[in-house]
Amino acid sequence: MTRPTISIVAPVYNEEEILPKFYERVQSVMNAEGSDWELILVNDGSRDRSPEIMMTIAEGDPHVKVVSFARNFGHQVAVTAGIDHAQGQAVVLIDADLQDPPEVIPELIAKWREGYDVVYAVRKQREGESWFKLTTAKLFYRTLYRITDVAIPLDTGDFRLMDEKVAQVLRDMREHNRFIRGMTSWVGFKQTGVDYVRHAREAGVTKYPFRKMVNFALDAVTSFSYFPLQIMVYLAGFLGVMAIVVAIVIATLRLTLGEEFFGGQATTIVLLMLLSSFQLFFLFIIGQYVARIYDETRNRPLYVVARRSGFDEEVPAADT
Numbered sequence: 001m002t003r004p005t006i007s008i009v010a011p012v013y014n015e016e017e018i019l020p021k022f023y024e025r026v027q028s029v030m031n032a033e034g035s036d037w038e039l040i041l042v043n044d045g046s047r048d049r050s051p052e053i054m055m056t057i058a059e060g061d062p063h064v065k066v067v068s069f070a071r072n073f074g075h076q077v078a079v080t081a082g083i084d085h086a087q088g089q090a091v092v093l094i095d096a097d098l099q100d101p102p103e104v105i106p107e108l109i110a111k112w113r114e115g116y117d118v119v120y121a122v123r124k125q126r127e128g129e130s131w132f133k134l135t136t137a138k139l140f141y142r143t144l145y146r147i148t149d150v151a152i153p154l155d156t157g158d159f160r161l162m163d164e165k166v167a168q169v170l171r172d173m174r175e176h177n178r179f180i181r182g183m184t185s186w187v188g189f190k191q192t193g194v195d196y197v198r199h200a201r202e203a204g205v206t207k208y209p210f211r212k213m214v215n216f217a218l219d220a221v222t223s224f225s226y227f228p229l230q231i232m233v234y235l236a237g238f239l240g241v242m243a244i245v246v247a248i249v250i251a252t253l254r255l256t257l258g259e260e261f262f263g264g265q266a267t268t269i270v271l272l273m274l275l276s277s278f279q280l281f282f283l284f285i286i287g288q289y290v291a292r293i294y295d296e297t298r299n300r301p302l303y304v305v306a307r308r309s310g311f312d313e314e315v316p317a318a319d320t
């Protein structure tokens with residue numbers, strides 16, 4: 001079998017309502033586009049009927065391949081497995097919930113043919129998402145941009161195309177807490193963006209509840225920045241100077257106006273709580289980095305594959 005030109009990778013976690021529509025749109029866009037293509041669906045431990053639907057789609061169309069995880073390993077790991085299994089000269093990452101319209105893929109491919117190695121899709125507008133998600137996302141991308149050393153483009157998700165040489169670098173990056181949009185920026189090469197409107201989900205609900213969003217944000221920050229560790233020194237400096245100033249002020253007041261000034265316990269209690277809170281907060285930050293170091297040292301595989309279908313025999317069993 002010859003290698004396809006374009007590999008499309010879609011992570012799937014409980015998307016039974018959308019999968020048939022997703023496949024329909026991808027195949028009509030790709031058949032019209034004209035490049036030889038494959039669609040790799042990564043089943044990230046779905047508990048609904050998604051696995052059966054994926055198998056039926058794969059049986060009916062040789063373009064479609066399925067990698068099924070032994071359990072839910074998370075969105076970023078599912079995308080990683082898709083990249084590991086992709087054989088195309090370019091790899092496109094797209095969500096399976098149709099928030100990223102497959103109709104944009106030909107635009108990404110056109111830029112790639114112009115010579116760009118990474119073409120990311122920029123969300124010019126986001127429809128059907130809560131005020132909370134929009135504001136936190138906006139704030140998050142802007143803060144991240146300021147505190148990281150790698151220029152991660154604003155308002156981009158994982159929806160992007162990468163050349164096989166970029167995909168190859170990603171395959172060699174086996175870090176456990178993954179922020180793929182940052183990792184593709186980190187690789188370098190010629191990168192560019194294409195604008196699009198991010199639609200509302202076609203059906204189903206988001207698989208990113210608040211807790212997962214926070215974790216995702218922590219992965220992003222700790223993977224690409226030491227800034228949270230560095231702010232400690234500024235705070236330490238500020239508090240040190242304040243301590244000296246306050247000591248001088250209190251001493252002067254007491255010497256000139258009398259002993260009773262600042263005699264109470266209230267100030268002490270409030271300050272003690274404030275400072276303990278700073279200290280615990282920074283312990284938490286250090287803990288976040290330490291936990292991630294621990295993840296790396298255990299050196300476990302990133303994911304466990306339960307089943308593959310639609311692949312030729314030669315595909316490496318890349319499950320680490």
Ligand code: UDP
Pocket residue numbers: 010011012013014015044072073074075078094095096097099205206207208
């Ligand atoms: N997804 C996944 N594993 C997970 C969570 C999500 O494979 O643990 C998939 C999901 O099926 C979808 C994509 O990742 O195709 C993006 O997830 P979602 O739409 O829930 O995130 P949102 O768009 O709300 O940020």
Ligand code: MG
Pocket residue numbers: 095097099201206
């Ligand atoms: Mg979504």
